[in-house]
Amino acid sequence: MRYCVIFVAENRLRPRSQKNTMKKLFAFIVLFLSIQLQSQTFIKFNGATALVGIPNVGIETSIGEKTTFSFDVMASFWKSFNGNNPMEFYTFTPEVRYHFKEKYNGFYVGAHAGPDFYQLQKWNYWDTNKYEHGFGYRLGVTVGYNIKLNDKFLLDIFAGGGWHQGFYHGYYNDGTPGRYEKAPNWNKSGEWLPYRGGVMLSYKLN
Numbered sequence: 001m002r003y004c005v006i007f008v009a010e011n012r013l014r015p016r017s018q019k020n021t022m023k024k025l026f027a028f029i030v031l032f033l034s035i036q037l038q039s040q041t042f043i044k045f046n047g048a049t050a051l052v053g054i055p056n057v058g059i060e061t062s063i064g065e066k067t068t069f070s071f072d073v074m075a076s077f078w079k080s081f082n083g084n085n086p087m088e089f090y091t092f093t094p095e096v097r098y099h100f101k102e103k104y105n106g107f108y109v110g111a112h113a114g115p116d117f118y119q120l121q122k123w124n125y126w127d128t129n130k131y132e133h134g135f136g137y138r139l140g141v142t143v144g145y146n147i148k149l150n151d152k153f154l155l156d157i158f159a160g161g162g163w164h165q166g167f168y169h170g171y172y173n174d175g176t177p178g179r180y181e182k183a184p185n186w187n188k189s190g191e192w193l194p195y196r197g198g199v200m201l202s203y204k205l206n
Contacts, residue, residue: 039063040104041205044156048198049074056198060156062103063096070095070110074196076120084173085131089118093196095142104154104202110142112160121173122189130180134168134187138195146202154202161194 039062046056058072071094078087095112099105116138121131140162147155167186170179181187 039206042104042154042202043205044070044072044200044202046072046074046198046200053078056200058093058200060097060202066099066103068097068099068103068108070097084129085121086119086173087121089116089120091116091138091195093138097142097144099146104146105148106146108144108146110144110160111140112142112162113137113139116164118166118168129172129174129176130170131173132166132168132170134166136164136166136168138165139163140195142196152204154204156200156202157198158200159194159197161196162192163190164193164195165190 041059041061044058044060046058049056054074054076056072056074058070060068060070063069071092074089074091074093076087076089080086091114093112093114095110097108097110099108101107114137115135117135119131119133121128125131140160142158142160144156144158147157149155166189168189170181170187172178172180
């Protein structure tokens with residue numbers, strides 16, 4: 001008889017527990033869908049850099065009332081830009097943006113930090129037979145302006161720069177063996193640079 005009472009009690013408790021679980025699950029689904037409906041996400045393609053054969057694509061999504069999160073990748077596959085010097089690099093840029101008027105409309109400013117990998121001739125070696133192969137990171141800001149074209153498309157006009165810290169090995173591009181610098185591990189170079197910009201054509205996913 002005792003077991004029967006326990007069994008009945010358990011059966012009475014289970015539906016209530018299941019109802020509570022279903023309510024929590026339903027509330028979670030409603031909350032998740034409402035967040036997705038309120039957020040806006042764009043995929044982006046940089047038409048300006050594409051003109052010189054350097055693709056730059058990205059994605060941007062809402063994270064607050066006037067803030068968005070952007071992530072883009074830029075890559076140059078030029079084995080030789082002028083016949084002698086390589087121009088290969090890959091940059092990855094996560095960025096948080098604040099929009100002064102409203103999201104995806106008008107002026108904004110962003111802060112970013114991201115890595116890069118390169119094999120190229122640095123600007124201060126353009127007139128030499130030297131190039132650099134290495135990696136680095138960037139800390140900087142972006143200033144931009146969004147222009148709405150319609151409900152799905154907008155233009156993102158932007159420019160940015162900041163501090164770049166590089167770690168590289170220096171080589172000769174004329175067949176001279178060895179490295180031109182004699183650092184025991186990686187040679188280091190830090191400088192302020194403008195390193196991003198263009199016109200992104202953006203398409204809204206939701």
